[in-house]
Amino acid sequence: METIEYDVVVIGGGPAGENAAQYAVEGVEVNGRAMTAAIVEHELLGGECSYWACMPSKALLRPIAVADVTADLPGVSTAHVTPKALLERRDSWVSHYDDSGQVSWAEGAGLAVHRGTGWLVGERTVQVSTSSGDDVLLRARRAVVIATGSAAHVPEQYAAALPWDSRDATGVIEVPDRLVVVGGGVVACEAAIWMQALGSEVTLLVRGPRLLERMEPFAGEAVLAGLRERGVTVHLGTSVSDVRRDSPEATGTGRVHGGAVTLTTSAGELVVDEVLLSIGRSPLLDGIGLESVGLAPDDVTGGRLPDWLHAVGDASGGAPLTHWGKHQARLVGARIAAAAVGEVAWEPDREAPVPQVVFSDPEVASVGLTEAEAREAGHDVVTSRVPTSSAAGTGLLRDHIAGESQLVVDRESRLVLGATFVGPEVAELVHAATVAITGGVPVHVLRHAVASYPTSSELYLRLLEELPRELRTPPPPPVVE
Ligand SMILES: Cc1cc2nc3c(=O)[nH]c(=O)nc-3n(C[C@H](O)[C@H](O)[C@H](O)COP(=O)(O)OP(=O)(O)OC[C@H]3O[C@@H](n4cnc5c(N)ncnc54)[C@H](O)[C@@H]3O)c2cc1C
Numbered sequence: 473m474e475t476i477e478y479d480v481v482v483i484g485g486g487p488a489g490e491n492a493a494q495y496a497v498e499g500v501e502v503n504g505r506a507m508t509a510a511i512v513e514h515e516l517l518g519g520e521c522s523y524w525a526c527m528p529s530k531a532l533l534r535p536i537a538v539a540d541v542t543a544d545l546p547g548v549s550t551a552h553v554t555p556k557a558l559l560e561r562r563d564s565w566v567s568h569y570d571d572s573g574q575v576s577w578a579e580g581a582g583l584a585v586h587r588g589t590g591w592l593v594g595e596r597t598v599q600v601s602t603s604s605g606d607d608v609l610l611r612a613r614r615a616v617v618i619a620t621g622s623a624a625h626v627p628e629q630y631a632a633a634l635p636w637d638s639r640d641a642t643g644v645i646e647v648p649d650r651l652v653v654v655g656g657g658v659v660a661c662e663a664a665i666w667m668q669a670l671g672s673e674v675t676l677l678v679r680g681p682r683l684l685e686r687m688e689p690f691a692g693e694a695v696l697a698g699l700r701e702r703g704v705t706v707h708l709g710t711s712v713s714d715v716r717r718d719s720p721e722a723t724g725t726g727r728v729h730g731g732a733v734t735l736t737t738s739a740g741e742l743v744v745d746e747v748l749l750s751i752g753r754s755p756l757l758d759g760i761g762l763e764s765v766g767l768a769p770d771d772v773t774g775g776r777l778p779d780w781l782h783a784v785g786d787a788s789g790g791a792p793l794t795h796w797g798k799h800q801a802r803l804v805g806a807r808i809a810a811a812a813v814g815e816v817a818w819e820p821d822r823e824a825p826v827p828q829v830v831f832s833d834p835e836v837a838s839v840g841l842t843e844a845e846a847r848e849a850g851h852d853v854v855t856s857r858v859p860t861s862s863a864a865g866t867g868l869l870r871d872h873i874a875g876e877s878q879l880v881v882d883r884e885s886r887l888v889l890g891a892t893f894v895g896p897e898v899a900e901l902v903h904a905a906t907v908a909i910t911g912g913v914p915v916h917v918l919r920h921a922v923a924s925y926p927t928s929s930e931l932y933l934r935l936l937e938e939l940p941r942e943l944r945t946p947p948p949p950p951v952v953e
């Protein structure tokens with residue numbers, strides 16, 4: 473078997489793997505020789521995000537959001553979604569499932585791409601099985617990075633019915649007349665919108681009492697009202713006990729997978745044409761040879777790895793979000809690069825807060841701790857909440873503005889712990905809160921960050937004004953006895 477040496481070998485070429493490889497070697501020379509890295513990828517370079525997750529879902533949702541605005545904005549005629557053109561836009565944003573652009577980027581960045589499935593066979597050693605049948609061994613002089621992503625959960629009771637997963641929803645070709653979406657998380661709240669806009673009659677079956685259960689309750693309530701308003705049926709507190717399908721058939725991604733599906737649920741029996749299962753994802757760590765180096769998947773997600781092995785992105789067990797995986801990858805890449813030249817990479821003391829935007833209607837954008845998480849962590853919490861329409865800039869966006877926005881503040885330090893914005897186009901509002909948390913900007917200082925009139929950012933002034941007056945000044949110095 474041929475053996476090739478690189479400084480760094482990355483298993484998995486999604487956004488996290490690509491960034492780890494790039495940051496580990498970019499501009500780094502050791503003894504006058506440029507660092508080298510290889511990415512092993514067995515599907516498309518760019519990963520889930522580029523072809524089956526973030527990009528296609530947002531390409532589908534944006535025109536729907538724009539059409540919604542025109543329906544609520546006097547002075548323009550109302551636009552309507554045209555399903556064929558919407559799917560063509562999706563196809564263009566996923567480059568027709570062709571990754572040659574990403575391969576060119578990798579080659580331009582000096583990264584080698586090995587097509588095939590990779591797994592560890594020993595310390596710093598990855599075997600790659602290629603479609604031609606010629607396996608190759610990649611030896612990493614410095615580090616191996618696991619960036620294999622995650623896989624959707626498919627409980628046993630659904631497996632024989634061949635339900636859709638998120639790839640079928642983002643890659644939809646045949647629009648089922650009646651679609652059940654199981655789950656009340658991010659995929660469910662986003663996919664229900666585009667599937668309904670494409671013509672499906674959508675029913676959400678949510679096991680828990682609310683949508684978006686990891687976010688502030690008022691966010692899930694607003695999204696629930698939004699979905700119902702656009703004609704989506706939502707059953708909360710509903711479990712599925714049996715799933716049967718007539719003639720299940722593996723017809724391919726985005727096509728209806730057979731005949732009618734009958735679901736027995738705590739809300740009664742439902743007969744539909746397709747079921748989209750969106751009940752979470754787990755790190756993809758099976759079959760990557762962890763046992764060959766004495767490790768188990770829990771060691772990866774628990775951060776118990778030898779110094780030559782790293783994990784980034786969904787595979788690490790951290791927040792399964794592209795920007796978070798890329799952040800982890802930049803940190804890991806910088807650590808590998810610094811270690812190669814005998815240095816230690818600089819990192820801030822404080823761990824960065826995780827932002828997330830749900831591109832539902834209304835949108836939800838949040839960062840840091842929810843109120844409940846902050847209290848559980850022992851903070852003396854103060855919150856301020858205002859209608860998202862309460863700034864002139866947000867009010868101008870459209871006629872009807874649903875949703876509220878909230879800051880969670882630590883009373884003692886005056887620091888922002890978390891923020892949630894619910895409403896139209898709030899995605900861009902959250903970054904200022906992310907900056908405030910990352911930079912440790914207390915609210916009495918944040919009040920002096922003046923937003924232009926009339927922009928949505930003036931909502932910060934409204935939120936800060938709602939806080940108790942005593943938080944407008946620095947905390948008193950500690951009394952020295
Ligand atoms: C429908 C949907 C929408 C989403 N929308 C957003 C969004 O708007 N914003 C956001 O931040 N996040 C979003 N996410 C989450 C986001 O897609 C993931 O967090 C992100 O893709 C994780 O990146 P990654 O590099 O860790 O893994 P992936 O993107 O999954 O990439 C892993 C890569 O590794 C390859 N691989 C796996 N095992 C091997 C092996 N043994 N050998 C070789 N190659 C291997 C895979 O083929 C894949 O290309 C969405 C997820 C879904 C499902």
Ligand SMILES: NC(=O)c1ccc[n+]([C@@H]2O[C@H](COP(=O)([O-])OP(=O)(O)OC[C@H]3O[C@@H](n4cnc5c(N)ncnc54)[C@H](O)[C@@H]3O)[C@@H](O)[C@H]2O)c1
Binds near residue numbers: 627792828
């Ligand atoms: N805009 C974005 O950032 C975006 C968009 C889509 C997906 N994502 C990422 O993808 C990940 C996966 O999304 P998701 O919606 O599949 O997961 P999720 O974790 O967001 O939601 C899972 C939902 O399924 C429910 N559930 C769990 N097990 C169940 C079961 N056995 N039966 C019925 N219901 C069950 C949960 O109560 C929850 O409502 C998310 O964690 C998110 O980070 C991000």
